[in-house]
Amino acid sequence: MLIEAYGKLLIPVTEYKPQCYKDVSGKIGAMKDDSGNFLLTEIKSFAAVKRRAVVAEAQALGSPLWEMPNTQSWNEIKRVFFTVLERLKIDRSNEATADMLVLLDECRNIYGAKSWKRMVRQFWLTDNSTIMLGLTPDKINQLRKLRTYVPLSVIAE
Numbered sequence: 001m002l003i004e005a006y007g008k009l010l011i012p013v014t015e016y017k018p019q020c021y022k023d024v025s026g027k028i029g030a031m032k033d034d035s036g037n038f039l040l041t042e043i044k045s046f047a048a049v050k051r052r053a054v055v056a057e058a059q060a061l062g063s064p065l066w067e068m069p070n071t072q073s074w075n076e077i078k079r080v081f082f083t084v085l086e087r088l089k090i091d092r093s094n095e096a097t098a099d100m101l102v103l104l105d106e107c108r109n110i111y112g113a114k115s116w117k118r119m120v121r122q123f124w125l126t127d128n129s130t131i132m133l134g135l136t137p138d139k140i141n142q143l144r145k146l147r148t149y150v151p152l153s154v155i156a157e
Helices: 002-009 053-061 071-088 098-111 116-126 137-146
Strands: 012-018 020-022 028-030 040-046
Touching: 012 071, 012 116, 053 071, 071 116, 098 116, 098 137, 116 137
Parallel strands: none
Antiparallel strands: 012 040, 020 028
């Protein structure tokens, strides 16, 4: 019976990667459509917590996984937690100030009306700042902090 239900237990995960180009000077830029939206490649997989030694080490030390030196394992597990949280549609109040939300408007202007939510979601999912083309390191850090104040429904599609 478990084997029959296996497909229902899988949680699909969709991630996005901006399509980029390199100009003759070596500068990397994002490809955009005619409306100014970033062109994104959709990557589909399934949420999975892989067996990692760092999990047992964290348990033995009584330390949270995100404080362990091997951050790759935490990034993999964080993707699963983030996806499950999205699926459960557990929302909280928006605690961001109007000044904080200006950054989301800036993302909308940079990435386009159709792509900005996917770009912000992908950043919050992976914490990979290299995909946030057009944002300064300071703005990226502000966006990183913003996810603790803004409910996921703000970037839901």
